[in-house]
Amino acid sequence: MQLGKRLDRLPEDEDRFLSVHSENRAWTAAVHFILTVLALAFFVPIMLVISASFSDERTVLLNGYRLWPQNFSLQAYEYLFLDVTQIFRSYGVSIIVTFFGTTLGLLLSSMLAYALSRRNFRLRNVLSFIVYFTILFNGGIVPFYLLITRSLQLQNTLWALILPHLVVGFYVLILRTYFRELPEEIMEAATMDGAGEMRIFFQIVLPMSIPALATIGLFFILFYWNDWFTPLLFIRSNELVPLQYLLHRTMADLQFLTDNMSNIPTDIARPPVPLATIRMALAVLGAAPITLIFLLLQRYFVSGLTIGALKG
Amino acid sequence: MAQAHSKAIARKRLPSWPVIRKELRVNLPLLALALPGLIHILLFQYATLPFLLVAFKSYRPALGLWDSPWVGFRNFEFLFTGTGKGWEIIRNVLLYNSTFIILGTVFALAIAIMLAEVHHSRLSRIYRTSLFLPQFISWVIIAYIVLAFFDRDQGMINAMLRSAGANPVNWYGTSEAWPPILVAAHLWRTVGLGSVVYLAGILRINPELFEAAAVDGANRWQQIRFITLPSLMPLVIVLTLLSIGNIFRADFGLFYQVPRQYANPLLIGSTDVIDTFVVRALSNSGQIELATAAGFFQSFVGLVLVVFINSIVRRVNPERALF
Numbered sequence: 012m013q014l015g016k017r018l019d020r021l022p023e024d025e026d027r028f029l030s031v032h033s034e035n036r037a038w039t040a041a042v043h044f045i046l047t048v049l050a051l052a053f054f055v056p057i058m059l060v061i062s063a064s065f066s067d068e069r070t071v072l073l074n075g076y077r078l079w080p081q082n083f084s085l086q087a088y089e090y091l092f093l094d095v096t097q098i099f100r101s102y103g104v105s106i107i108v109t110f111f112g113t114t115l116g117l118l119l120s121s122m123l124a125y126a127l128s129r130r131n132f133r134l135r136n137v138l139s140f141i142v143y144f145t146i147l148f149n150g151g152i153v154p155f156y157l158l159i160t161r162s163l164q165l166q167n168t169l170w171a172l173i174l175p176h177l178v179v180g181f182y183v184l185i186l187r188t189y190f191r192e193l194p195e196e197i198m199e200a201a202t203m204d205g206a207g208e209m210r211i212f213f214q215i216v217l218p219m220s221i222p223a224l225a226t227i228g229l230f231f232i233l234f235y236w237n238d239w240f241t242p243l244l245f246i247r248s249n250e251l252v253p254l255q256y257l258l259h260r261t262m263a264d265l266q267f268l269t270d271n272m273s274n275i276p277t278d279i280a281r282p283p284v285p286l287a288t289i290r291m292a293l294a295v296l297g298a299a300p301i302t303l304i305f306l307l308l309q310r311y312f313v314s315g316l317t318i319g320a321l322k323g
Numbered sequence: 324m325a326q327a328h329s330k331a332i333a334r335k336r337l338p339s340w341p342v343i344r345k346e347l348r349v350n351l352p353l354l355a356l357a358l359p360g361l362i363h364i365l366l367f368q369y370a371t372l373p374f375l376l377v378a379f380k381s382y383r384p385a386l387g388l389w390d391s392p393w394v395g396f397r398n399f400e401f402l403f404t405g406t407g408k409g410w411e412i413i414r415n416v417l418l419y420n421s422t423f424i425i426l427g428t429v430f431a432l433a434i435a436i437m438l439a440e441v442h443h444s445r446l447s448r449i450y451r452t453s454l455f456l457p458q459f460i461s462w463v464i465i466a467y468i469v470l471a472f473f474d475r476d477q478g479m480i481n482a483m484l485r486s487a488g489a490n491p492v493n494w495y496g497t498s499e500a501w502p503p504i505l506v507a508a509h510l511w512r513t514v515g516l517g518s519v520v521y522l523a524g525i526l527r528i529n530p531e532l533f534e535a536a537a538v539d540g541a542n543r544w545q546q547i548r549f550i551t552l553p554s555l556m557p558l559v560i561v562l563t564l565l566s567i568g569n570i571f572r573a574d575f576g577l578f579y580q581v582p583r584q585y586a587n588p589l590l591i592g593s594t595d596v597i598d599t600f601v602v603r604a605l606s607n608s609g610q611i612e613l614a615t616a617a618g619f620f621q622s623f624v625g626l627v628l629v630v631f632i633n634s635i636v637r638r639v640n641p642e643r644a645l646f
Contacts, residue, residue: 075482
C-alpha cells in the first residue's frame with residue numbers, strides 16, 4: 012500500500028541534521044573529536060572481552076586481560092566446541108522462545124491495541140483502563156512466581172519462558188497510539204466496500220503498520236533473547252536452559268558448563284579448562300547474535316528511534 | 324395518552340434492532356480481536372494480585388494462600404524494624420536512582436548537544452550506533468565485561484596497577500567500590516537512549532532562532548546557553564519527574580549481575596535494592612512473606628508516587644502526562 016510505504020521514511024526529519032547550527036569549523040572539529048573518543052570509549056569494554064576470548068590462556072594468567080589479544084589463540088573456543096551440546100541446546104531454546112514469543116506477542120498486542128484504538132469500540136475506555144493500569148501497578152516478583160508455579164503449574168516448561176511476557180501494557184500503548192494516527196478514511200472506505208473489522212485489521216491495518224510492528228518486534232526480540240531472569244525463576248532442567256541463563260549459570264559456577272560436557276573423555280584425556288578465557292569466549296557467543304542483528308539493522312533502528320523521539 | 328408516552332420513552336431507551344445489529348457488527352469483531360490480549364493481561368497480571376495477601380500472612384505452602392494464618396502488618400514491621408533490611412534497601416535504591424537521574428540527564432544532554440552539531444548524517448549515525456550498542460547487551464554479559472576489568476587476578480585494572488608498581492585491589496571484596504562502578508555501568512548502558520531523546524528535542528528548535536543569534540554575534544557557547552538549554556528545560560523537567568515517579572524501582576539485572584551478588588555476599592550491603600532483596604528472600608523459603616511485603620511496598624509506594632508526579636506533570640506540560 013502506498014500509504015504504508017510513505018510512513019516508512021520521512022526524509023525531512025533526517026535532513027534536519029544538516030542545518031541546526033551555523034558554521035564554525037573549530038567548534039565542529041572539537042565536537043567530532045569528543046564524540047569519536049566517546050564512541051571508542053564505549054566500545055572499549057566490548058573490545059576487552061573479545062580480545063580476552065581470543066587470547067592464549069597462559070599469557071592471560073600471567074598478564075591479565077588486555078585490550079589486544081595476546082598470543083592470538085582459539086583455545087577457549089576450541090574447548091567450547093569440544094562438546095557443543097549444551098551450547099547448541101541453549102541456542103535452540105533461546106531461538107524458539109524468542110521466535111514464538113515475538114510472533115505471538117506482536118499478534119496479541121497489536122490485536123488488542125487496534126481494538127483499543129477504534130473510536131467506535133464501546134468497551135474501549137474500560138478495557139484501556141484495565142490494560143494501562145498494569146503499567147503503574149503490579150503484584151511484583153513473588154505473586155508472579157506463586158501464580159506460575161502454584162496456580163498454573165508451569166514451572167520448568169518452555170511456556171513459562173514464553174507466555175508471561177506476551178502482552179505488555181506499555182507496548183500496547185505504543186501500538187495503540189500508532190494505530191490511532193492511521194487515516195480513518197481508508198478504513199471507512201473498506202467498511203463501505205463491505206469489509207468486516209477483522210478483515211480490515213488483517214488485510215489493511217497490519218500491512219500499513221510495518222514500521223511500528225518492526226520496532227515493537229525488535230523490543231520483543233531484545234527482551235526474549237536477553238531474558239535470563241524468567242529462567243532463573245522457573246527452569247531446573249538443562250534441556251530448557253536458554254543461552255543467557257546458561258551464561259549466568261556459568262558465570263556463577265564454571266563447573267555448570269564443564270560438568271555438562273559429557274562427550275569429553277574424563278580425567279587424563281580431558282584437556283585443561285582454559286578458565287580465564289573460556290568465560291570471555293562464552294560471553295562473545297552469547298552477545299554475538301543480537302549484536303549482529305543490531306549492527307545490520309541499525310540503520311533502521313537508530314533512525315527510527317530518533318524519528319520516534321522527534322514525534323513523541 | 325399515557326400509553327403512547329411510555330411507548331415513546333421505551334423507544335428512546337432501547338435502540339432499534341438495525342442499530343443494535345450495526346453496533347454488534349463493529350463491536351463483536353473488535354472484542355474478539357481484543358480478547359486474547361485481554362485474557363492474557365487478566366491472567367498474568369491481575370491474577371497475581373491475590374497473592375499479594377501473602378504479605379499479610381504467615382505463609383505455609385501446605386496450607387496454600389487462603390488457609391495460611393493472617394498476621395496483619397507484622398511482616399512489614401519485621402522488614403523495617405526487625406531486620407533493618409527495609410531501610411537499607413530503600414536507602415540504596417533512592418541514592419542510586421537519584422545519582423542515575425542527575426548524572427544521566429547531564430551526560431545525555433551534553434551528548435545530545437554535541438550530536439546536534441554533527442552535520443554529517445552518516446557520521447552521526449555511527450556515533451549514535453556506538454552509543455546505543457550497550458542497550459543490546461544483557462546484564463549477564465556486562466557482568467562478564469566488568470569481571471574482565473575488575474577480576475582480582477586477571478582483571479585489566481589490577482594488571483595495570485601491577486605494572487605501575489601499585490598493589491592490586493580485591494574489587495569484588497570491597498563494597499565501597501561498587502556504587503561508582505554500578506553508576507558507570509548504568510550510564511554506559513542508558514545514556515545512548517537518553518541522548519537520542521534530547522537530540523530530538525533539540526532538532527525541534529526553530530533554526531531561525533540560531534541564525535538570528537549568530538547574526539547578533541552570539542558564539543556557539545552562548546547559543547547553547549541561551550537557546551538550546553532553555554528550550555529543552557520542559558522536556559528535562561518532565562523526564563526527570565517521570566524518573567522520580569519510578570524511583571523505588573531498580574533494574575534488577577544491574578544490581579544482581581554486575582557485582583555478582585550471588586557469589587559475593589560482602590557486596591550486598593552496598594548494592595542491595597528492593598528487587599534484589601525480594602529475589603534473594605524468595606529463594607529462602609522462610610522469608611517469602613518478607614519478600615512479598617517488600618514487593619508490595621515497592622509497587623504501592625510506586626503507584627502513589629507516579630500518580631502524584633503525574634498530577635504535577637499535567638500542570639507543567641499536559642501532553643506529556645501519562646494520563
